[in-house]
Amino acid sequence: MNYPNGLKKSNIKDSSIVKTISHSNRGMTLESEINDSNQYYREEDIAIIYKKPTPIKITKVDYPSRDKATIKEAFFTVPSTTDYNGLYKGYYIDFEAKETKNKTSFSLDNIHPHQIKHLESINKHKGISFLIVRFTTLNETYLLETKEFLEFINNNNRKSIPINFFKEKGYIIKDGYRPRLDYLKIVDQILEVYKCEKKN
Amino acid sequence: MNYPNGLKKSNIKDSSIVKTISHSNRGMTLESEINDSNQYYREEDIAIIYKKPTPIKITKVDYPSRDKATIKEAFFTVPSTTDYNGLYKGYYIDFEAKETKNKTSFSLDNIHPHQIKHLESINKHKGISFLIVRFTTLNETYLLETKEFLEFINNNNRKSIPINFFKEKGYIIKDGYRPRLDYLKIVDQILEVYKCEKKN
Numbered sequence: 316m317n318y319p320n321g322l323k324k325s326n327i328k329d330s331s332i333v334k335t336i337s338h339s340n341r342g343m344t345l346e347s348e349i350n351d352s353n354q355y356y357r358e359e360d361i362a363i364i365y366k367k368p369t370p371i372k373i374t375k376v377d378y379p380s381r382d383k384a385t386i387k388e389a390f391f392t393v394p395s396t397t398d399y400n401g402l403y404k405g406y407y408i409d410f411e412a413k414e415t416k417n418k419t420s421f422s423l424d425n426i427h428p429h430q431i432k433h434l435e436s437i438n439k440h441k442g443i444s445f446l447i448v449r450f451t452t453l454n455e456t457y458l459l460e461t462k463e464f465l466e467f468i469n470n471n472n473r474k475s476i477p478i479n480f481f482k483e484k485g486y487i488i489k490d491g492y493r494p495r496l497d498y499l500k501i502v503d504q505i506l507e508v509y510k511c512e513k514k515n
Numbered sequence: 516m517n518y519p520n521g522l523k524k525s526n527i528k529d530s531s532i533v534k535t536i537s538h539s540n541r542g543m544t545l546e547s548e549i550n551d552s553n554q555y556y557r558e559e560d561i562a563i564i565y566k567k568p569t570p571i572k573i574t575k576v577d578y579p580s581r582d583k584a585t586i587k588e589a590f591f592t593v594p595s596t597t598d599y600n601g602l603y604k605g606y607y608i609d610f611e612a613k614e615t616k617n618k619t620s621f622s623l624d625n626i627h628p629h630q631i632k633h634l635e636s637i638n639k640h641k642g643i644s645f646l647i648v649r650f651t652t653l654n655e656t657y658l659l660e661t662k663e664f665l666e667f668i669n670n671n672n673r674k675s676i677p678i679n680f681f682k683e684k685g686y687i688i689k690d691g692y693r694p695r696l697d698y699l700k701i702v703d704q705i706l707e708v709y710k711c712e713k714k715n
Contacts, residue, residue, distance in 0.1 A: 357636075360636070360639075362640070363633070363636050363637060363640055363642075365595075365596060367567055367568060368567060368568040368569065368570040368571065369568060369571075369573075370568040371568065371569075371571065371586060371589075373569075384590070384591055385588065385589075385590060386571060386586065386588065386589040386590065386591070387587070387588065388585065388586065388587065389571075389585075389586040389589060390584070390585060390586065391584055391586070395565075396565060400600065400601075401600075401607075402607040402609070402637060402640050402641075402642045403640070404640070404641070405607070405640065405641030405642070406607065407601075407602040407605070407606065407607040409602070433563070436557075436560070436563050437563060437602060439560075440562070440563055440602050440603070440604070440605065441602075441604070441605030442563075442602045442605070
């Protein structure tokens, strides 16, 4: 279950679609590392964060018997929100994760306009939201808060965010063993700032 | 896009599956009323709450061209979480909605064991979670907080919750025009209590 731009390699003939998938030494995609980490967080009772099911439009269903509905035709639809959301320490968490092979910048084509609008809303309604962006060739993964992301796109006409912006305004997420990608460690730092801002 | 037990009437021949759908004078299902209300909340910038896409397992996909992936075979899978979640006033909101034709009780068969486990976790991690249950024959809709729901199932061996429990421990949600089902009005009441408990 993946979005069109994250489809499994084995299913795809056109290699140009695959470019956002293959990655790193471990052979794990960012998505599977996040899913693994979320599973770890749930099992250890740390946070309850899930990837949302892929949105599809079902156009044909067969009902051979009461229990066995089989979808015979369906299409992937453009997601109107982000891929991941959930709950951590009483806070609403919401984020999108993307990989790029580019070494110097992250193309804004990767984020749909309604996803940007969604992130804006989450930010406004006091949710904790961010992007996780992996530069696969460099094997560097960054967490960028929505407020920084919005500041960039509101003050730039560029169609991509240079990696230096991630280095300056984002947080690097180090590889780990359990969990694979401990992004909540960064969220803890963000929450410290968030709590202070709330107080003042 | 619906779960097997909420499938569109037009697609189904076996009338026994339809029993959770047909409802009320307006001819609107609980699900569509909640979706309408959530859309209203989003448009009015009140809350950002969505129904999650139906979880399905894709087993066959065709790629006639790069942009046109068509799912040729897929199956509905049992949801591991609830149907709805989102953000309201900085709080994480999570709930499941169910209809019953029964006039006297709500069968616990309607809620999967892993959904109960999920609601328990959300409750523990300080999310705001609840059930919305509509007794369609009576045209009465109740919001029952997870803590009350858990108290019932932990202290009873009954396989259904009597409607009187909803009357005593839940909140009735009145029909409205815009939004159709203003369940956030009840959440406001819950939040008042929640804030007081946090202070003490």
